[in-house]
Amino acid sequence: MGTVKFDNVTKMYGNTVGIKNLSLEIREEEFFVLVGPSGAGKTTTLKTVAGILQPTEGRLYIDGKLSNLTPPYERNVSMTFETYALYPQFSVYENIANSFRSPRYRKPEEEIDKEVKRIAGMLEIGHLLDRKPGELSGGQKQRVSLGRAMVRRPSVFLLDEPLSHVDAKVRHRMRVELNRIQRELNTTTIYVTHDYVEGLSLGDRVGVIKDGQIEQVDKPDVIYHKPMNEFVAKHVGFPEVNLVSTSGRSHEGKMELIPDELPSMRFVLNPEQTALVKEKTRGGRVRVGFRPQAVLINREGKKAEGAFTGKVYAYNPFVTYGIMILEVDGTRIRVLTRANEHFEVDQEVSVRIESKDIYLFDESTTTNLIYV
Amino acid sequence: MASVTLKNVCKTYISKKNEEVKAVRDLNLEVRDGEFMCLLGPSGCGKSSSMRMIVGLEETTSGDIFIGNRKVNQLSPRDRNVAMSFETYALYTHLTVRENILFPLRAKKVPEIEQMKRLDQVVAMLEISDLLDRGPTQLSGGQQQRVSLARALIREPEVFLLDEPLSHLDVTLRTSTRAQIKHLHDELKTTFIYVTHDQLEAISLADRIAVMNFAVLQQVGTREELLDYPINRFVADFIGEPAINFFECTLIEDNGTSTLKSNKGTLEFTVPPKWNSRLVARGRKHYTLGIRPHDIHVEKSPDTTAIAGVVDVFEFLGEENHVTAQIDGDVLTVVVSPYQFYTVGEKVNFYVPNNRVHIFDTETGECVSTTYKLEDKE
Numbered sequence: 001m002g003t004v005k006f007d008n009v010t011k012m013y014g015n016t017v018g019i020k021n022l023s024l025e026i027r028e029e030e031f032f033v034l035v036g037p038s039g040a041g042k043t044t045t046l047k048t049v050a051g052i053l054q055p056t057e058g059r060l061y062i063d064g065k066l067s068n069l070t071p072p073y074e075r076n077v078s079m080t081f082e083t084y085a086l087y088p089q090f091s092v093y094e095n096i097a098n099s100f101r102s103p104r105y106r107k108p109e110e111e112i113d114k115e116v117k118r119i120a121g122m123l124e125i126g127h128l129l130d131r132k133p134g135e136l137s138g139g140q141k142q143r144v145s146l147g148r149a150m151v152r153r154p155s156v157f158l159l160d161e162p163l164s165h166v167d168a169k170v171r172h173r174m175r176v177e178l179n180r181i182q183r184e185l186n187t188t189t190i191y192v193t194h195d196y197v198e199g200l201s202l203g204d205r206v207g208v209i210k211d212g213q214i215e216q217v218d219k220p221d222v223i224y225h226k227p228m229n230e231f232v233a234k235h236v237g238f239p240e241v242n243l244v245s246t247s248g249r250s251h252e253g254k255m256e257l258i259p260d261e262l263p264s265m266r267f268v269l270n271p272e273q274t275a276l277v278k279e280k281t282r283g284g285r286v287r288v289g290f291r292p293q294a295v296l297i298n299r300e301g302k303k304a305e306g307a308f309t310g311k312v313y314a315y316n317p318f319v320t321y322g323i324m325i326l327e328v329d330g331t332r333i334r335v336l337t338r339a340n341e342h343f344e345v346d347q348e349v350s351v352r353i354e355s356k357d358i359y360l361f362d363e364s365t366t367t368n369l370i371y372v
Numbered sequence: 373m374a375s376v377t378l379k380n381v382c383k384t385y386i387s388k389k390n391e392e393v394k395a396v397r398d399l400n401l402e403v404r405d406g407e408f409m410c411l412l413g414p415s416g417c418g419k420s421s422s423m424r425m426i427v428g429l430e431e432t433t434s435g436d437i438f439i440g441n442r443k444v445n446q447l448s449p450r451d452r453n454v455a456m457s458f459e460t461y462a463l464y465t466h467l468t469v470r471e472n473i474l475f476p477l478r479a480k481k482v483p484e485i486e487q488m489k490r491l492d493q494v495v496a497m498l499e500i501s502d503l504l505d506r507g508p509t510q511l512s513g514g515q516q517q518r519v520s521l522a523r524a525l526i527r528e529p530e531v532f533l534l535d536e537p538l539s540h541l542d543v544t545l546r547t548s549t550r551a552q553i554k555h556l557h558d559e560l561k562t563t564f565i566y567v568t569h570d571q572l573e574a575i576s577l578a579d580r581i582a583v584m585n586f587a588v589l590q591q592v593g594t595r596e597e598l599l600d601y602p603i604n605r606f607v608a609d610f611i612g613e614p615a616i617n618f619f620e621c622t623l624i625e626d627n628g629t630s631t632l633k634s635n636k637g638t639l640e641f642t643v644p645p646k647w648n649s650r651l652v653a654r655g656r657k658h659y660t661l662g663i664r665p666h667d668i669h670v671e672k673s674p675d676t677t678a679i680a681g682v683v684d685v686f687e688f689l690g691e692e693n694h695v696t697a698q699i700d701g702d703v704l705t706v707v708v709s710p711y712q713f714y715t716v717g718e719k720v721n722f723y724v725p726n727n728r729v730h731i732f733d734t735e736t737g738e739c740v741s742t743t744y745k746l747e748d749k750e
Contacts, residue, residue, distance in 0.1 A: 168572075172614050176696045176705075179685040183716070201687040201694075224690045237690050240544050293691055293710075314551035314558070316576035317595060319612050320666045320692060320707050323576070325551040334547070336691060339666065340596075345558040 001063045001076075002028050002155040002188030004049055009058035011044050011212075018044035020212040022058070026156075026190060031182050033191045033203035035235065041212040042192040043082075046158045049190060050079045063155060073104060078149040079158035082165070084141045086133040086148075093129040096120065096147045105152065119147045122181065139170040150185065157189040163198060175201050196236040200224060208232045230287065230366040233359055239292045239323055239334040245363065248277055248284025257286055262329045265308045270355045276369045277360065286369070287361040292323070292336035294357035298350040307352045315343040326351065373562055374440035374453075374530040376403040376426060381435035383421045395421040397587045399435070403531075408557050408564045410574035413584035414610070419567050422584070423533055426565065427456050439531060455529035459536040461520040463508040470504040473522045494522040497556060514545040521556075531563045538573060550576060571611050575599075583607050599664070600728075601745060605737040608662050608730060614694065614705050619661040620734065625652060632659050632731065636701030641677055641729055647744050654733070654740070662730035662739075665694070668706045668722045676723040679704060683718045697722070 004026040011018035019041040026032045034042050047053040048060060051072035060067050062075055078099075086095050096116045100107045107115075120126045123143040133141055142162055149157060162178070163171045179202060182189065191202060199206040200220040207217045208231070216228035227233035233241045246257035246267065255274040257267040267288055269277065277286055298304050310326035310333070322337040326349060335351065343349065360369040383396040396418040403409045411419040424430040426437060428449035437444050444452050455476075463472050473494065477487045495501045498518045508516055517537055524532060537553065538546045554577055557564050568574055574581045575595045583590045583598065583606075591603040602608035608616050619639050621632040630643040630651060641661055643651055651659075672678070681697030681704055688710075695706045695714055706722060714720060731741040 168570075168613060169615050172705075175687070176685045176694075179687070197689055200689050220688050224688075238543065239547050314555040316550055316554055318572055318576050319599065323547060323551070325548070325555075332548075345555060 003061075003063055004156055004188070004190065005059075005061040005064075006045075006048075007059040007061065009048065009055045009060055011041075011048055011053060012056045017041075017212045018053075019048070019209075022212075022214060024207065024214060024217065026188060029186050029188055031189045031191065031202055031204045032207065033193060033199040033205075034207045034209055035193055035196050035199040036209035037194060037235070040209045042194075042209060043160055044212075045209070046079060046160055046190060046192055049075075049156065050077055050158055051075050052079075073102075076154050077156040077158055078152050078154040080145045080149045080160060080162060082161040084133070084145040086141060086144060088133050090132070091129065092120075092125065092131050092133070092136070092144050095133065095144055096151050099148060099152045115151050116147075119151050122150075122184065123147050124177075137170075138166040139174055142166060142174065146181070153187075155188060157185075157187055157191075159189060159191045161193055162191070164194070178202055197238075200236070208235060210235075226368065226370060227289075227359060228368055228371055230289065230361050233289045233361075233368075237291055239336060241289045241291050241359075242295075242333045243287060243289050243361075244331075246286050246288050248281075248286065255284075257284075257288055259288070259331075261331045262308075262333075264329055265353075266306060267353065267358055268306050268355055273355060273358075273360060280369050280372045281362065285363045287363055287366065289359035289361060290353050290357060292334040294353050295326070295333065295335040295351050296353065297335070297337065298352060304350075304352045307350050309348055309350050312343045312345055312347045312349060314345060315341075317341065324349075373405050375405045375407075375438075376531055376563060376565065377401070377436075377438040378422070378426070379436045379438070381422070381425060381437060382433045383418070383425060383430065384433045394587050396425070399589055401582055401589060401592065403563060403565060405440075406561045406563055408554075408566065408577060408579045410578035410581045411565065411567045411584065412571060412574040412581050412610075413569065415569055417584040418587040419569075419584050420535065423456075423535060423565060423567050426531070427454055427533055428452050452531075453529055454531040454533060455524035455527045456533040456535065457517075457520045457524040457537060459539060461508075461516045463516060463519060463523075465508050467507075468504065469500065469506055469508065469511070469519050472508065472519055473504075473526055476523065476527045490526050490528070494526045497525070497559065498522045498552070512545075513540050513542075514549055517541065517549060518552075521553075525556075525560070529562065531565065532560075534564065534566045536568055537566075539568075539570070553577060572613060575611065583610065585610075601742045602662075602730060602739050603742060604739055605660065605662070605732045608732070608739065612664055614665045614707065616730075617663045617665065617702075617704050618732075619663075619699075619702050621659050621661055623651065623657055623659055632661055634661075634699070634702055637699045639679055639699050639702060641726075643731075644726060646748070647741070650744060651731075651740065656733060656735065658734040659740075660732040660734045662732060663704070663724050664728065665705045666707045667728035668704070668724050670706075670708065670712065670720060670722060672721070672723050673725070675727070676725050677729065679722040679724065681720055681722055683714045683716055683720060686714045686716060688713070695720070 006022045006024045009022045010020050036042050055068055097112050100112045125143050163174050203220055206220050206223045208215045210231055216232050224236055244259040246259045248255055248257050255269045259265050298307055310328040313325040313327045315324045320339050322341050324335040324337055325332050326335050378399050378401045381399040385393045385395055387393050413419045425432050474487055500518050580594055582592045585606050591607050598611045620635045624631045624633050630648050632641045681699045684698045685696040687694040693708045697704045730739055732739050
């Protein structure tokens with residue numbers, strides 16, 4: 001067991017929308033990641049499943065059972081909180097064992113001991129059991145908080161921003177560990193984060209949420225490579241996708257899109273894209289999205305079709321890549337380069353973008369034309 | 373424009389318990405004229421104390437600070453001709469952006485015409501000309517940051533110090549502000565000293581980086597030097613993302629060749645012949661191998677060491693993919709291209725160029741391969 005179904009669920013806080021007409025099915029043993037900016041309704045969604053909040057409208061099913069009014073303690077779900085919410089006066093052991101101390105879930109001491117140690121082993125916190133939360137690092141607290149949720153063997157886990165308070169390096173490691181734990185546990189999980197990287201890394205499927213409404217639900221590579229709309233394209237990927245407004249025109253039998261603000265740039269469309277623009281837009285007006293890594297740098301001596309020139313505004317080299325800000329017709333675009341490149345400010349650089357690497361969005365609705 | 377030289381600078385604070393706390397120990401550092409230098413380290417490493425001593429907000433306990441050829445130890449902050457922008461922006465909320473930026477010039481009674489000329493220059497450079505009549509509370513974080521930079525720059529300092537300027541900005545804004553700071557340095561060619569705990573920021577901005585830990589300067593070098601020639605285990609671990617892979621190893625000697633063999637797994641690394649005798653002469657048994665995730669490849673090429681692994685976790689991340697593999701008891705993280713996909717349980721042979729393997733003395737943390745490379749260069 002372990003399924004959750006939202007059927008047209010709305011949650012209002014007075015006149016403010018928490019989530020709106022949410023319809024979503026989370027499958028058995030699935031790791032579902034809900035990604036969105038703060039205030040998008042992520043935590044509201046989790047709290048609705050946990051039973052901390054009741055839907056204003058619509059139906060919520062847990063394991064196939066209508067659960068709108070089921071009290072939290074009768075739902076077989078467990079939630080971890082962004083702030084960990086550990087009892088500071090209890091040891092790590094007691095924090096994890098605490099779930100079994102309530103009258104409803106009480107278990108014999110030796111069974112509790114066995115469970116706590118099993119979980120602690122899995123999370124590699126066995127050596128911390130006697131410590132108090134105040135003596136732990138952020139990453140360790142996070143694991144204790146996970147352990148407390150896992151020990152009850154719920155049918156659904158609800159994880160609220162578990163990695164947001166640990167530093168970048170620990171986050172890398174914890175992400176890998178969560179991948180591993182998820183595989184061992186095989187329990188349905190709803191995981192909420194503002195960081196799209198966690199969604200791509202951990203999710204069987206990813207839901208992108210904005211202003212209380214789901215924008216897209218799909219596998220990570222589809223979310224990344226076929227974003228539903230401009231919002232999804234912007235929210236997923238680093239550096240952020242470049243977006244330009246363009247007009248179409250025919251040129252030597254092919255359709256070209258010319259950006260309003262960057263007249264020296266053009267996107268030569270392939271036949272499928274040409275058909276999309278002709279059938280689904282008015283007068284060939286399209287918003288074009290291209291990711292920073294889609295901008296390819298022409299090496300010396302090569303003259304490529306559709307190439308255009310820009311001037312380097314700044315170049316920031318990182319470890320495994322570099323970010324160049326290129327000025328084309330006075331507009332800046334983001335370009336992702338390989339590591340160990342070198343560019344000078346004001347240097348002229350010739351670049352090109354292949355048609356297969358661009359997204360076409362409807363000018364007014366911002367929906368990706370492949371979904372229209 | 374001026375260089376900044378710190379000679380044997382120490383800073384000792386007296387704690388509430390009346391104990392001496394050494395914040396900076398014997399710091400020797402030369403920031404060249406026009407250079408972009410980052411002071412990098414974890415919190416409490418002494419980087420902020422160092423900066424505050426350069427600005428004059430703190431006195432040195434001992435040692436000398438020179439700006440150009442002038443010894444500035446006894447000079448007040450305003451006589452040092454340096455400017456600093458603060459992490460928290462520190463704007464006057466009751467003044468407009470224009471008044472905030474002009475504040476340092478008005479305090480110095482710079483003629484009005486000169487004030488306006490400089491104002492035009494800095495607002496153009498920082499692209500804030502449309503914000504001049506607003507109050508700081510009407511600005512976004514990124515805009516406040518730029519106003520704070522403008523207020524420091526309008527003084528035309530010889531040295532410009534920036535304290536964690538990007539730490540309160542979101543990811544997208546950070547990308548554009550980072551580019552802007554880099555552009556600004558290129559345009560002004562003033563000496564920049566930039567303090568941060570974020571290694572990626574330092575790597576992406578600085579000409580050279582000074583890495584500090586526990587009040588001690590560890591290494592000064594360019595991005596390439598710190599990545600490829602780390603002086604010790606701390607620097608190797610602190611710089612780079614994802615973090616460097618470490619393998620605890622034992623030195624096995626056999627007939628004039630030495631091998632470093634992992635204590636947990638099957639990883640074996642043959643010590644390059646030219647270093648063999650030197651390594652043996654050190655007389656130590658335990659070494660740690662360090663391999664950066666981006667130095668590992670899946671294509672075989674000459675002069676590489678093969679590492680046979682089993683994929684434990686595969687992460688699709690869009691711009692690059694990460695593989696975490698089990699090498700028996702050891703764990704190896706590898707950065708692969710966004711077009712390479714692996715499944716859990718898959719057996720993969722990884723290859724690392726021998727000259728990209730770092731050898732650390734396990735006991736002291738010294739990177740002996742860097743030491744040898746530097747000796748070989750001489």
